[in-house]
Amino acid sequence: MRYGYYPGCSLTGTGIEYGLSADAVIRHLNMDMKEIRDWNCCGASSAHNHDPLLSIALPARNLALAEQQGFREVAVPCAACYQRIKAAEVAARDPLKRREMEEVIEEELSGAIVARSLLEIMVHDIDDSALAAQIRRPLQGLKVACYYGCLLVKPRAIAMDEAENPMTMDHLMERLGATPVEWGYKTECCGGSLTLTRPDTGVQMTAEVLKYAKLAGADCVVTPCPLCTSNLDMRQGTAEKKLGRSLGLPIYYFTELMGFAFGLPMKTLGLDRHFVEATGLLQSLPVPASG
């Protein structure tokens, strides 16, 4: 089996739409992918603030399990999980660190397995014609602001794309028929966990991202990150108050838009679970003449 799927915790909780839509799309594309058995927490946010060894050892165990279960690559939908697991993979290239991690997790690491974000897998591993063949409802006329957040592209050692102007998701959206807008906030901070610890600062940052997406003429924002989505979707109301203007920007996971374009039911994709109403915009898109 090629890909070991690492769902992480968000995809059954705050990011359940991501979990549902990713599952649906993976199944629909009949991808060579299966969940890693007995996976554990990636350690995101808390572990690397607390203990450097813990922060790589936790995700390293997942890499070790994936290896044992015969996977060649680990597919990670959540941006935070990706960042941690990739960090462990990079650390494992150093023989000293690898030995240290192996001692802690009591598993062997070959250092050969690769962690990849689900986004890059969808863009780079599925060829144009295979994707095009699945499209039933092209996202014609949908102007999307592709918002990558920070975790997929920084720091450089783990980045899956260029930190200042990533284009992976833009290319995917183009292939789905949507029009990505040119904007300057692709990788600016969404406010992260500041929305809990320093709500005033955090919401201000969320509001800025949404403001510039709107100014760039976007109808919606598309992301690969559950934390970004929580901030942009759940706190959009607060952000609107802060900005003194209404926004009404649905926040989609890229997998939801893929699923919609494939013609999968909205409910299966979790599109009815958003804070900012997300089905109307998609329903308003022009329906293709045939097929």
Added chain:
Amino acid sequence: MKRIGVFVCHCGSNIAHTVDCKQVADEAAAMPGVVHAQEYKYMCSEPGQVLIQEAVKEHNLDGYVVTACSPRMHETTFRKCAGRCGLNPYMVEQVNIREHCSWVHADKEAGTEKAIDLMRMGVAKVLKNEPLKAATIPMTKRALVIGAGIAGIQAALDIADNGFPVTLLDREHSIGGRMAQIDKTFPTLDCSACILTPKMVEVAQHPNVELMTYAEVESVGGFIGSFDVTIRKKARYVDTKRCTGCGACIQKCPSKVPSEFEMEMGPRKSIYVPFPQAVPNKPVIDAPHCRYLQTGKCGICKKICPTDAIRFDDQDEVVTERFGTIVVATGYQQFDISAYEEYGGGRIPDVITGMHLERLLNASGPTSGKIKRPSDGKEPKNIVFIKCVGSRDEAKNRPYCSKTCCMYVAKQATLLKEKLPASKSYIFYMDVRTGGKNYEEFYRRTQVDYDGHYIRGRVSKIFQVGDRLIVRGDDSLLGRPVEIEADLVVLAAGMDPQHDARELARTLGIAYDAHGWYTEAHPKLKPVETQTGGIFLAGACQGPKDIPDSVAQGSAAAVKASALLTKTELTGEPMIAQCNEAMCSGCGLCVTICPYKAITRQPKQERIHGKMRERMVSTINSGLCQGCGACTVACPSSAMNMGGFSDEQIMAEVDALCQR
């Protein structure tokens, strides 16, 4: 046995504080063959040299060893010193007990011991030294200047004024280089073209100068005094002898191409001169964009030409010519801003470079000197300059300062304020570096009289919102973020070596640094020489430089080249390979290994047992041999030996080291 002297230098305290010089001299005096040993504070000084010369006479020395600094520093000094008292200069060995000993050790006892070892090796070697005599090589009295920007033009003019023929070559079809693109020059604000074009005309009309434009150096053979340079003269498709430069063809040509000279902000034709004052002012056809040459349909230029000068069947011409000396003045290219994604990476039309602004400011530029921003032609009100883009940035592999940007930004901000009094320039800087005559004063005027708003800090991001550019940065003096809504952003792009600078360096056999700037022979004392004899450097090919520095260096290189050209022959290097033909088996291993193609296999007639026989032996061209020693190591029969570094001499050194 030879009579040898040993002179131990203290180099002030540089050597003496880690090496007991007296003990070294005492040890030397006890060695067989050494008849005199002496220490002194500064052997390289005048009294030091007199001391050596007197000792040579008094003790009737056959040779001597100086234990001092590196031979790179003073070998010539001590060889010349020997020459003055009648010794062959190659009967001298300099032993390095400074860089190789005192400077790198702390313990005096160990340092002294090592210095003694090194001295013993020197003595053992000099005992085996033989007098060497250099051959002479002829001098071709003609210079080649590669690159016809301001540095190359100046070098060519000065060589020509000294009375020597000089060929000025450029790959563009007009001379003038980057200076021709610049609007006004700092710190005087005189028009760049007004001071450049008279020089361009002067050099073109000089009886000693041959212009060779639209031509590139393909290969260089030979050596100082006789470089054989192969030059490709690119097809111009216009017969320059017939063409009068009337320009009718340019007017009628239907094919428009973005002009490189105008930084692609304006059009040119497929048959074109890059700018009105071009020298020579005769057009060439840009073959990839010419309709006739691509499709066979059009040919309007040929029909309209009153002198029948169009030659669609023109071909590249390759010539080989001999020059005595070469001046390299190939200049720089502007840093490519696409590396800065955070500034739009060249995708945002109104984020331009310094050179773009030069063309916008210039009265003969694409906007006739009106400041119009590229996206919509609107006059900008708020202008942001960002300095050090592609300079002083290790993340972009450009750790060096481009030297000119601080001043050109001050100049451009001044000119913008003059043209657009209602505009405001914000200048983000890391440091303001204005070393140069009247430079600091100019910068102060930009701030005080021309309202230039300097902000110390880097810009982190530029992005477009509608028709405005949001510039986010940091004011590191106030310690807070800054946001400016700008209409136009100018990136003070730094200087890069030419994209093919390394290739040309390899063709010429000269050195370059990690970035591709050509390396001078000594950073302070030989600023225009290269390590290769007869090749000199001028202008920005050696490192970022402004116009005054480039001109100064052009003149300096010309003086060096002219000094060579005054000679009819040069004295070669005697420390080159020698072939003992009696031992040479003619295997030819040395021929293939020689990097300078200095060895050939040639037949040799010999009388053996009364019969004439012919066999092959290696022969060395003393002009080409650089004394690298590769052949001496490769030779299986020990027939190859280096003058001054024979196998016997080296083995004697090794023995001396091992016998202690």
